[in-house]
Amino acid sequence: MIAIIDYGAGNIFSVKNALDHLGIDNKLTSDKAELESADSLILPGVGAFPAAMEMLRKSGLVDTIKEQAKIKPLLGICLGMQLLLERSYEFGECEGLGLIKGYVDRIDEPGLVIPHMGWNKLNFRQSCPLFNGLDESYVYFVHSYKAFCSDSSSLFADCEYGSSVAAVIGDGKKVFGCQFHPEKSGETGLTMLRNFASLA
């Protein structure tokens, strides 16, 4: 069973709909014991980093997520991916979960339309189990901040928007994050979710 962490942020039903469609057992939950018994975890999220981090803290799940991420696959989606990093500069500095080394800051290049909204093409930078059966295709992004990973080994795929935008990142072990929305990226996104489910 995949536990979709329900901490009050984001369009969690889309993730659930996609997993249901794929026939993958899943549950929306904010229950500590359920996160502990799940085979893998998905951390969704849209909105602002500090507000989401605050909700996560209030839910009392921060330590559980950090512990569980050592022993089972964890996928952060969109803001959920950004929360995996050490810190963000959205509305001042804010600490993240620190599961992947690096930070989050505004996409800031002159002349660029912000948010980065729409379908952009992935460039695979390293092999990643999430890419099984996939070519470098288009996926759906919507965000105004992006991840800067400290280690180049954390970057699995990026796309071009002004400069490089981290699209799929990971700790090289069980933690993965995607900046785009796999649950809204057609067949490509569904395949990635199926690949993630098969890691457990």
Place this chain on the structure above:
Amino acid sequence: MLAKRIIPCLDVRDGKVVKGVNFEGIKEVGDPVECAAEYDRQGADEIVFYDITASHEGRGVILDVVRETAKKVFVPLTVGGGIATVDDIRETLRAGADKVSVNSQAVKNPQLIKDGADIFGSQCICVGIDAKAVAPNKWTVYINGGRIDMKIDLIDWVKRVEQLGAGEICLNSIDTDGVRGGFDIPMLKAVVDAVSIPVIASGGAGKLGDFADAFLKTDCSAALAASLFHFKELTVGQVKADCRSKGINVR
């Protein structure tokens, strides 16, 4: 590189896809869930449901449509029409919409844009705008389906909308809407130049080349059409192939 988006729009009344001719003689053309799934198969980058249900009580029906569509179609869904309050936005997003499009109500109550963006994030607040030329390179904003001139300058309004936190603008030209002679390039260009958020072109697509034309002549991010796709005069795939052949990046 970011692809230009092609967005089919479905006008929905009482849970059925309809297509009106000048607001009269509205006819039913199908089941919205099936239509959305067909557009997805054609390669639509997003799907817009525009709810023209007259009564407030009828609003629940569009939410059922969104709920069912979101179980089958895995591209972004936007819902517009009749969204007046933060609660309306919440209900629509909870039903499975990724974005809401607010139009007349945002003009009457601009705070709705700010509240929506603050609570749910800019990414899900699209502001729909109907505008009409009053002089060369000067346009004013209309509400209630293009019937009431609010005497608000379009360029002032789009800047305000951006500042209030909108994530996107869907710009419909009343002058070109229904005429099928192409998108309103001067209006579109003026708006794209005034803001740094994405702008969707709407109103006027009548033939294959009109979409590529909008992308070649302006920096708009997406183009939307309803009747062309409804009546199967063109498929999304044909439009994309035409764009691609002209060097425009599409998915």
